[in-house]
Structure formats: C-alpha cells, structure tokens
Amino acid sequence: MSENQAGDLPERGNDGDLLQKPVDRRHALGMLVAGAVAGAQALGACVPLNGETPEQREVRVLAWREYIKGNYRFMTEAERAETITRLEELARLKRHEDVTIQSTGAQPGVVFGYAFNISKCQGFRNCIEACINENNLDRRADTQYIRIFEMSEGEVNFDLGDATFQHEVPAEGHFYLGTQCFQCANPPCTSVCPVGATWQEPDGIVVIDYDWCIGCRYCMAACPYWARRFNWSAPDVPASEINPNQHYLGNRARKNGVVEKCTFCIHRTRQGQLPSCVEACPTGARVFGNLLDPDSEIRWVLENKQVFRLKEDLKTEPRFWYFTD
Amino acid sequence: MRHLGPFARTALRSATTGGGHYHLWMGALTVLMLTGAYCYSLQLRHGLGVTGMSDHVSWGLYISNFTFLVGLAAAAMMLVLPAYILEQVDFGRAVLLAEGVAVAALVMCLAFVVVDIGNPLGGWHLMPGLGYLNWPRSLLAWDVLVLNGYLALNLAIPFYLLYNRFAGHPPAKSKYLPWMYISVMWAVSIHLVTAFLLAGLPARPFWNSALLGPRFLASAFTAGPAFMILLLWFVKRNTPYPISEGALSKLALITTVAAQINLVMLLSELFYEFYWPTHHGIHAVYLYFGLDGHHALVPFIWTAVSLNVLATAALMTHSVRRNYRWLMPTCAVLFFAIWVEKGLGLVIPGFIPSPLGEIVEYTPTLVELGVTIGIWAMGLFVLTVLVRVALPIELGEARSPYLEAPPAERAVRPRATRARHEDVRPFRTR
Numbered sequence: 001m002s003e004n005q006a007g008d009l010p011e012r013g014n015d016g017d018l019l020q021k022p023v024d025r026r027h028a029l030g031m032l033v034a035g036a037v038a039g040a041q042a043l044g045a046c047v048p049l050n051g052e053t054p055e056q057r058e059v060r061v062l063a064w065r066e067y068i069k070g071n072y073r074f075m076t077e078a079e080r081a082e083t084i085t086r087l088e089e090l091a092r093l094k095r096h097e098d099v100t101i102q103s104t105g106a107q108p109g110v111v112f113g114y115a116f117n118i119s120k121c122q123g124f125r126n127c128i129e130a131c132i133n134e135n136n137l138d139r140r141a142d143t144q145y146i147r148i149f150e151m152s153e154g155e156v157n158f159d160l161g162d163a164t165f166q167h168e169v170p171a172e173g174h175f176y177l178g179t180q181c182f183q184c185a186n187p188p189c190t191s192v193c194p195v196g197a198t199w200q201e202p203d204g205i206v207v208i209d210y211d212w213c214i215g216c217r218y219c220m221a222a223c224p225y226w227a228r229r230f231n232w233s234a235p236d237v238p239a240s241e242i243n244p245n246q247h248y249l250g251n252r253a254r255k256n257g258v259v260e261k262c263t264f265c266i267h268r269t270r271q272g273q274l275p276s277c278v279e280a281c282p283t284g285a286r287v288f289g290n291l292l293d294p295d296s297e298i299r300w301v302l303e304n305k306q307v308f309r310l311k312e313d314l315k316t317e318p319r320f321w322y323f324t325d
Numbered sequence: 326m327r328h329l330g331p332f333a334r335t336a337l338r339s340a341t342t343g344g345g346h347y348h349l350w351m352g353a354l355t356v357l358m359l360t361g362a363y364c365y366s367l368q369l370r371h372g373l374g375v376t377g378m379s380d381h382v383s384w385g386l387y388i389s390n391f392t393f394l395v396g397l398a399a400a401a402m403m404l405v406l407p408a409y410i411l412e413q414v415d416f417g418r419a420v421l422l423a424e425g426v427a428v429a430a431l432v433m434c435l436a437f438v439v440v441d442i443g444n445p446l447g448g449w450h451l452m453p454g455l456g457y458l459n460w461p462r463s464l465l466a467w468d469v470l471v472l473n474g475y476l477a478l479n480l481a482i483p484f485y486l487l488y489n490r491f492a493g494h495p496p497a498k499s500k501y502l503p504w505m506y507i508s509v510m511w512a513v514s515i516h517l518v519t520a521f522l523l524a525g526l527p528a529r530p531f532w533n534s535a536l537l538g539p540r541f542l543a544s545a546f547t548a549g550p551a552f553m554i555l556l557l558w559f560v561k562r563n564t565p566y567p568i569s570e571g572a573l574s575k576l577a578l579i580t581t582v583a584a585q586i587n588l589v590m591l592l593s594e595l596f597y598e599f600y601w602p603t604h605h606g607i608h609a610v611y612l613y614f615g616l617d618g619h620h621a622l623v624p625f626i627w628t629a630v631s632l633n634v635l636a637t638a639a640l641m642t643h644s645v646r647r648n649y650r651w652l653m654p655t656c657a658v659l660f661f662a663i664w665v666e667k668g669l670g671l672v673i674p675g676f677i678p679s680p681l682g683e684i685v686e687y688t689p690t691l692v693e694l695g696v697t698i699g700i701w702a703m704g705l706f707v708l709t710v711l712v713r714v715a716l717p718i719e720l721g722e723a724r725s726p727y728l729e730a731p732p733a734e735r736a737v738r739p740r741a742t743r744a745r746h747e748d749v750r751p752f753r754t755r
Contacts, residue, residue, distance in 0.1 A: 067446070071457055141374075147681065158682030159607070179681060188528060194465035195450040196457045214450055215373075215443020218465050220383040224528035226680045230383060230443065232374035256372040257443025311680075314527045 059093050062086050072209040072248060073199055083211075084248060091253065099244040101252050104270040106203035112264050112319065113204075113291040114275075115301045116178055119325035120285035123148055123169035123176035130280030131180075134265060135251040136243055138235035145229065145262040146180045146277060156322075178285075180277070181206065181227035181262035182310070182318030189219040189228065198259075203270070204291075204319050205263050207249035213258040220259060224311050225318070228261045264288070291319070328492040328725040335491070335723045336714040343713070351709065354702040361699010364692045365440055373443055376693040381685035382676040386697050387441040389668035393548070394430045394437065394704075395519045396541060396667070398475065400549015401427035402512030403579055405505060419557055419572050421715050424483045426553065427512075429708035431476040436700045464522040471515045478508045483711075487718045493728040516541050523675065531608035531675040534597075540590045541667075546583035548663040550576050551656040556712075558653055566716050577652055581640040584659060588637055591630070611684070612674040619677070621686045626670045632662035 052060075069075075069083050080103045091097045128146045137143040149161035153173050161177070170176070187206050190198050197212035198219055220228045234256040246252040247267035254260050265275035269288075273279075278286040289296035301307065305323040343351075368375050378385045401423040408416035439445055450456035451469055460466040482504055489496040520541040523532035554576050561568040595613075598606035610616055615623050636659035645651040678684045689697075717723035 071450070074457070149681070159678070161682060163681070163683065188526070191459075191462045192465065192526075194459050194463045194469060195447075196459040197450070212447070212450055213444060214447040216438075216441070216465060217383045217443070218463070218522075220380070221523075221675075222526050222528055224680050226381075226683075229380050231372070232379070233372035255444075259443075 055093060059090065062090050062093075066090070066211065069211065071196060071212045073196065080248070087248075087252065095239065095253070097239060097242050097244065097253075099242065099246050099252070101246045101248055102267055102270075103248050104267075106201045106205070107270060109290075109292055111202075111204045111291045112183065112269060113289060113298045113302070114182075114264070114320045115287040115298055115305075115307065116320065116322050117283075117285040117287070117325065118175055118177055118322055120283045121148070121176040121178060121281075122283050122285075123150055123165070123171075123174075124282060126280045126282055127178065127277035127286065130276040131262070133241065134243055134268075134276035135262075136235075136237050136246075136253065138231065138254075139238065139241070140236040141232060143229050143231075143235070143260075145227070146178055147226075148176050148178045150174050150176055177322065179225060179227070179310070180320075181264075182225055182316075182320035183264060185317035185319055186315060188222045188224065188314075188316060192218045192222045194218065201249075205249075205266055205269075206261070207263055207266065208259060208261060209249070210252070210254050210258045210260065215257040215259065217259065224314050224316060228259050230259050231256050328488065328727060331725050331727065332488060332491050335718075339714045339717050339723060340710045351706065354706045354709070357702035358699050358706065361696050361702065364695030364699065367692050368440070368696065369445075373441075375690060377687050377689045378693075379685055379687070381679050381683060382673060382687035384441070384672055384676070385687055386668075386689045386693050387437045389672040390697060390700070391434050391437040391441070392519055392523075392541075392672060393664055393668045394434045395472070395516055396545025397549050397552060398427045398430035398434065398479075399512040399516040399542075399545050400553070401430075401479070402509050403546055403550050404553060404576070405512075406509050407575070416572050416575070418567055418569070418719070419553070419576075421483055421486065421719060422556060422560065422712060423553055424479045425708055425711035425715065426549075426556065427479040428476065428483075428711060429704045431472060431479065432707050433700050433704035434472060435476070436703060437697075440696050440700070464518065464525055467518045468515075468522055471511065471518050475508070475511050475515050478504060478511060482508065483715065487715055490721070491718050491723065492725050513542065516545050523672075528680050529608075529675045530605040532671075534594070536590060536594060540587070540594070543583055543587040543590050544663050544667050547580060547587050548660050548667075550580040550583065551660045551663075554580065554656045555653060555660070556708075558649065560712065560716070564716055566720060573649075573652075574647065577640065577646050577656075580656065580659070581637070581646065584633075584637040584640060587663075588634065591633075607678060608674045611677050612670060616678065617684055619684050619686050621688065622669060622674060625665055629662045629665035629670060632658050633666060636662060 066083065066086055070079070072080065072083075075083070084101045084103055087101055088099055091099045125146075125148050128144050128148065131137065131146050132139070132144065135145065137145070147163040149158065149163045150165045150169075150171060151157060151161045151174060153175055156177065165171070183200075183204050183206050185204065187200055190200055190206060193199075194216060195212060195214055197214070198206065198208045200206050215230070217230055220230060231254050235254050237253075243251060245267055247263075247270070250263045250266040265273075265277075269275055274288055278288045287297050287301050289298035291298060291302075293299065301323055302321065307321040307323045309318045309321055376385060376387075404416050404420050404423040408420040439448070442448075451458055451466075453460075458466045458469070460470065482501055485501050486496050517538050520538040523529070524534060524537040527533050554573060557568045557573060557576070560566050561573075595609070598609040602610070607616070611619065612622050612626050614620070636655050639645045639651065639655045640659070645655065673687055677686065
C-alpha cells in the first residue's frame, strides 16, 4: 500500500485498491475464497483443532490459491509474478527444491525453426538423454519427447521404421530420423483443446499451461506427429537431478493427469541459447535458429538444401524440416 | 408449485418400495456401483496409469463407452418424433420411458468423461464465465454444451409432464411441444457433434471420414430402439402400464430399417478401405486382420460383425420379428454387437498404429473394467428409479394429496386401457 502513495495509478493485483478496481467473476470468487480461507485461518489460530504446523498451513493456502488461479494466457504480468512466487515457494516447501521459474515472453522479431540432417544423424540418441535431463522428464515412466527412428536406406517409411532399436549404431544400411514436436504453424492440437490450455506463442512455440489442462487428451488424438505425452501418474524426478532453471510454460514440475510436450527448450531459447537436443548432438545433425533472421543457419539450410516436412498434405505447416547433405 | 413437496415424497416412496426382486436388483447395482467407486478411488490416487491406456492408445474403454452411449441417448428421439410430432398416439406411453433412457445414458456419458479426464478437479475450467470454454473452435466444447443441453431438455420435459399429471391438471401443449421439437433436433446434434469430434482429426485417418457422422446415427438408431424394445417389453410384462402391441411392432420395424442402413454403411466403409488399400486403411487392416502379429481386436470385430449381420437378417424375417420369443434375444444380440463394434471397434483402432507407425496394443485393466461396470450399474440404477417414479404417476395411481377427487379424465383412463389390454398382468414387483 505504501508504494502507492506517490500517486501511482492503482493497478490490478494491489490489495490496497480492492474497492476501486474492476473485478471479474473469477477474481471475485478468488477473493471470496481467500477471505474464507483467511477467516478459517483466524479460527484455526484460536482453536488448534488439528496438529497442523505453520509450514503445512502455508502449503495448504498456497495450493488453494494455485487451484483457483486462472489461465496463464490471460493473466496480467502481476498475476504471473504472483503464481510464479507461489510455485517456487511450493517447490521449496513440498519437494525441498530451489528452483527459478521464468515467465520470459516471446522476443520480438523471432520465430523459431528447426532442421534435421538425415545424412548426419547416427542414432546415438544423446539428444534424448539431454532432453530428459533438461526438461525434468518423468524418470519412472521414462517419458521422452524425441524419438529416433531407424529406417532402411532408401525411403522414409514410418511403417517400417523402428524407434526401439537396441543395438550398436549406426547399423549397416540404415539411416536415422528424429521426431519431436514440430511446433506447426497451423497446429491441430491447440484448436481442439476445450479449455484453451494450449496455444501457440508469437515465436511459434506451442505451449501448455499445465495448471489449466484438464487432462482430456483430445490434443493427443489431434496431433499427427505423436508429439504429446500424458502424465499417467505423478511424475518422478530425483531431487538431485532437477534442472532448477525453469519456465512456466516449459520444464517446470508437471503434475499427475496433465499433458506435456517439447517446447524447443523455451527456457533456453528465449534467452538466446540453443535447445539442449541441438547442443547435445555430437554429429551436428540438428540446426536451430530464428526464421526471421536472414543470416541464421536455419535460413541457409532452407535456402540451399532440398528440404521436406512430414505429412505436408495435412496442411499443418511444421516449423521442422528434414534435409540431406 | 405447491405439489412439489408431495411430488418429491411420492417419488422417493415409489423409488424405495418394491418387492424382493426389486430390492435384489437395486442392491446388486449398488454393490457394482460401490465397486466402481472403489476402483475410481484407486485411479484418483495413482493416476490414469492404473488403466490400460498409454501415450499410444490415449483413449480406451471409457471414451468407447461414451461414444456408444451418446448414441443410446440420441435414440430416444426415434420415439419422441413419431409420438409428439407425427402424433402417433401408440408411442405416447413409451415416450416417457425413452426420455428416461436418454437421461440414464447421458448420466453415464458424463460419468465416463469425468473418469477419463486426468485432472477432474480442474473441471471448473470448462465453465463459461468462471473458466474458459474454447467455443466454437473445439468440438469437445460443443459436445459439453450439447450433452448438458440435451440432459436439461430430457429432465425438464418429463418433469413437466409428470408433475402436471401428479398435480391433476393437463399439461399445456404450447408449453412442452416447442421443446419437444428442439429436443428432436438436439438428439441428432449430440450424436453428430460426437462423431465430428472424432471425424475432425486428420491425424487419425480411421475416424477422418465423411461417413462417420451418418454411420454414428445409423448405429445409434439401431441400438437405441433395440434397447427400447427390451425395456418396453419388460415393462409390459411386469406392470399394468399399457404398452400397445403396435408400439412394439413399429419400433421393431424402425430397428430393422436402421440395422439395414447401418450394414450398408459398414459395407461402404469396408469397400473403401479394402478395394484399393491405401495408407488410410491401415487401421482397418489392424482391426479386421491384425498387423505385424498384433491382432487383439480381430476376434471382437468379427464376432460383432457376424452378430450384426445375423441379427439384421433375423429382424428382416417377418416371423421372427413378430414373435416376441425371437424378437427379444435378437434385439439383445443386436445391442451387444453394436456396442462391441462401435465401442471397441471404433475408438481403439483409431490409435493403432500410431501416427508414426508404431503398434502398441491396448488391453483394459481390472480397475478400468471395475469403473466401467460401476458406471453402467449407475445408469441402470438411474433408469430404474426414473421408470419406477414415472409409472405410478402416469397410471394415475400416485396423485397429489391436495386433490380431493381425481378428475374425471384421469379416473376413466386406466380402466379404459385395462379393458383394452386384458392380458396385462398385475404389478408383479409390488
């Protein structure tokens, strides 16, 4: 309240201006419930009916506030900052993890694109391992965003491809082709979502608000590239292996019963770094960059190589191209 | 609305009193529902991983049953349409029961959706105003709207009719007939929307077909009336509620025609997929013949198709269709065949092989079966209660205590109908 004394215009999310600010229904509900929670807390303080520690109470209140929050896409900057504070606090209290969650937005003049060199990939799958570590993927369920298909020399045929090979690579007479979310320019997965929990960001990355997703899995049925994964149980990542550098729309902790997917490592790429799969590839088969930058490597590949995309007839316009040397 | 209290009390009494068989039936359903609830609690605690679903086959038994039951709900319209719009009075009595079936089927549909979603506590995200409903873009948002709307219609119309009978004043046609018209169109819409939900996905060639919507309707108008015949026959045998022979024979005819149309569509589909096999048909190959040594669904689909053809042929034979002893088992077989064909044979092969050509098969787990059986038990429970409440009111046996004397019209009708149906047996379950 004291920050507002200098005559600043009251902005949303400032408790001091509760009576002046416009309130929509969800916020009104939130305030009512928060009031009720505060009242219950006051009661609880007088009558210690249960043996709840202050820490447990804090977790309960934070979890409740998280439950009634809105869709990230429609949050104000202040609301985004609040939920991130709560999530970081919950990670500390519940899982003893010290994480930093960004809300970095899309950078102006950037649309990300990806190219995959079929001639170079040898099937080592370092990309998969790096992706698992970088994105805090569920170790127990062995969730993987990337699939490397081993195919016989000659044609790209997924019916004959094998993504479960367990032998020394590269195998004679075979080539390797990787798939992951292609961040389609015309994504079928986002329009089917009944609650608008998944959408395309201005830089082309298709993201999910894990806290808004209801877990109906319609998007999984709609994806022609099998890019989405579901949390069939509570994901498990050992505390020692957590990547604390997180993004709200990316690799932060997911929960049981929601869908997740590759985000081109949104927490890295929006800071100017490469996705971890690109960095991990020992063969240089993976090319990533800004499609709007005429001097980028991805633009060079698109302009100088014969490129193709998967299932072009579906008009999904993937921002992920394949090429050969 | 002063009769509301007595109405609720009478309804509760009708639903909770009955003979030994009735209590045994309701008790058995309750046991199944409780088992289902326990299985669902396991699923809530451990996640959907306790089901047989996977990232490859991400919808299973739940959504299969959902699609089938939407059809059953929609099929109530096949009785409403002739009864109220074409004024085929024969059906007048059956219509209320059809609406009961629609309500029970919708309750099951909504339950199957709820158990299928991973984050049911986030359900409020769907509510317009409170959350965000992605309408009109998402077909699932459409489905949420049309299913709830249809449920509201099918609760409101019978309630209006029953309440007025109970309160002793004749229902005003101007008040319910417009809603009947809306309900008929709405019935088509719930099934078409559910078909479009699947057909609108180019990622899944098996569903991405223009025939899916019409085929959904044809199979629904086969399975729905088949179920209605069984229910009406049961009511006719066990209660004094007058179901005319004409209503049953007309329904049998409707079922026969719909079953024939359904088979024609099945044939078109098979021709399209197998005459000149393309990659589009790979799911059909998996379904009917198996693929790369995987053939979990092959025995089911051939059983379903054979039973379907057999039952349709039986219905087309006049002597079979006109003889209750044959008509009833035929209807039961047809209902089962369509459940297998549309349940297991439609949703699951859409996922196999995956869009990237991988074959991962699906087998439901015991927990999943428990939840599914529990929901079916709940549907039958709801249906039994609704029928149980509606019949005495319709028969004029249950009336508001505020009415001193029964109006002349009501007093005459049951006697008149009894005179016409001398073979009607007394209320066995009472």
